[in-house]
Amino acid sequence: xxxxxxEIKPGADLSYANLSYADLWNANLSNANLNGANLEGAxLSYADLxxxxxxxxxxxxxxxxxxxxxxxxxxxSxxxxxxxxxxxxxxxxxxxANLEGAxLxxxxxxxxxxxxANLEGAxxWC
Numbered sequence: 001x002x003x004x005x006x007e008i009k010p011g012a013d014l015s016y017a018n019l020s021y022a023d024l025w026n027a028n029l030s031n032a033n034l035n036g037a038n039l040e041g042a043x044l045s046y047a048d049l050x051x052x053x054x055x056x057x058x059x060x061x062x063x064x065x066x067x068x069x070x071x072x073x074x075x076x077s078x079x080x081x082x083x084x085x086x087x088x089x090x091x092x093x094x095x096x097a098n099l100e101g102a103x104l105x106x107x108x109x110x111x112x113x114x115x116x117a118n119l120e121g122a123x124x125w126c
Contacts, residue, residue: 085106
């Protein structure tokens with residue numbers, strides 16, 4: 001699948017790609033390199049991002065409900081107001097991530113590294 005001129009596939013190198021507001025519903029981006037990518041407002045529901053590198057990625061307002069982010073690196077990423085309902089974040093690295101206002105209801109946070117993450121206003125109850 002090609003989106004905004006980028007090939008969307010497992011293991012793809014999409015570092016610093018501009019995928020803002022892209023429709024990536026159910027996309028398979030497992031083990032992809034999305035370091036520094038612009039995914040603001042992207043529709044990533046049910047996407048497979050297992051093991052992906054999303055360090056420094058802009059995921060503000062992204063729709064990630066039901067997405068698989070198990071083992072993903074989200075260090076220093078911006079997830080302000082992102083919707084992560086029912087997302088799998090098991091063993092993900094969210095160190096220093098901005099989760100201000102993020103919706104994390106029913107998200108699997110087992111083993112997730114949240115050191116120094118900004119959780120101000122985030123919805124975490126289940």
